[in-house]
Amino acid sequence: MRKNTLLLVILVMVSFTAIAQSVDRSSFKAGVMAGMPIGDASDYSTFALGLDVAHHWGVSELFDAGIATGFIHAFGESGSLGDGAITYKFEDIQFIPVAAAIRMYPTYEFKLGADFGYALALNDNMDGGFYIRPSIGYNITGNTELNVSYISVSNDWNFSMVAVGLLFLF
Numbered sequence: 001m002r003k004n005t006l007l008l009v010i011l012v013m014v015s016f017t018a019i020a021q022s023v024d025r026s027s028f029k030a031g032v033m034a035g036m037p038i039g040d041a042s043d044y045s046t047f048a049l050g051l052d053v054a055h056h057w058g059v060s061e062l063f064d065a066g067i068a069t070g071f072i073h074a075f076g077e078s079g080s081l082g083d084g085a086i087t088y089k090f091e092d093i094q095f096i097p098v099a100a101a102i103r104m105y106p107t108y109e110f111k112l113g114a115d116f117g118y119a120l121a122l123n124d125n126m127d128g129g130f131y132i133r134p135s136i137g138y139n140i141t142g143n144t145e146l147n148v149s150y151i152s153v154s155n156d157w158n159f160s161m162v163a164v165g166l167l168f169l170f
Helices: 002-020 039-043
Strands: 026-038 045-060 063-076 078-081 086-089 093-104 110-121 129-141 144-154 158-169
Touching: 026 039, 026 063, 026 144, 039 045, 039 158, 045 093, 045 158, 063 110, 063 158, 093 129, 110 144
Parallel strands: none
Antiparallel strands: 026 045, 026 158, 045 063, 063 093, 078 086, 093 110, 110 129, 129 144, 144 158
């Protein structure tokens, strides 16, 4: 089931990329991010790494819309209690978000945006949930962006993190 879902996400991304070749202004972005879990997630996880992939189409001079996906891997926390007699290790948490994306450009250097969708959980004992990711980006160069974002996956409990990412325009 998970392999089929991942294959579907990749197929959709490739299809949108192929369609976008005929659109006047479109952009394909890919990059990496690192984050610190906060809230409930900080009890079980210490650090997260991820990949971001997005495709945006120009709707107007100041507004883009598109799709976004990626991979989030939060490393499970481990430690010991008392004098070390009891040790614990929480499982790593993994998600694949599938989302719609919007971006607004108040200036050339800065952008504001958000991704909304669903995050598929890759862990056996965990369900996916509603995915939201507001972000602020800064163009370092014409094809490199530094961004800061808040990521939230909500279902029976909330996985939240603050992330810093680097995206490259292709």
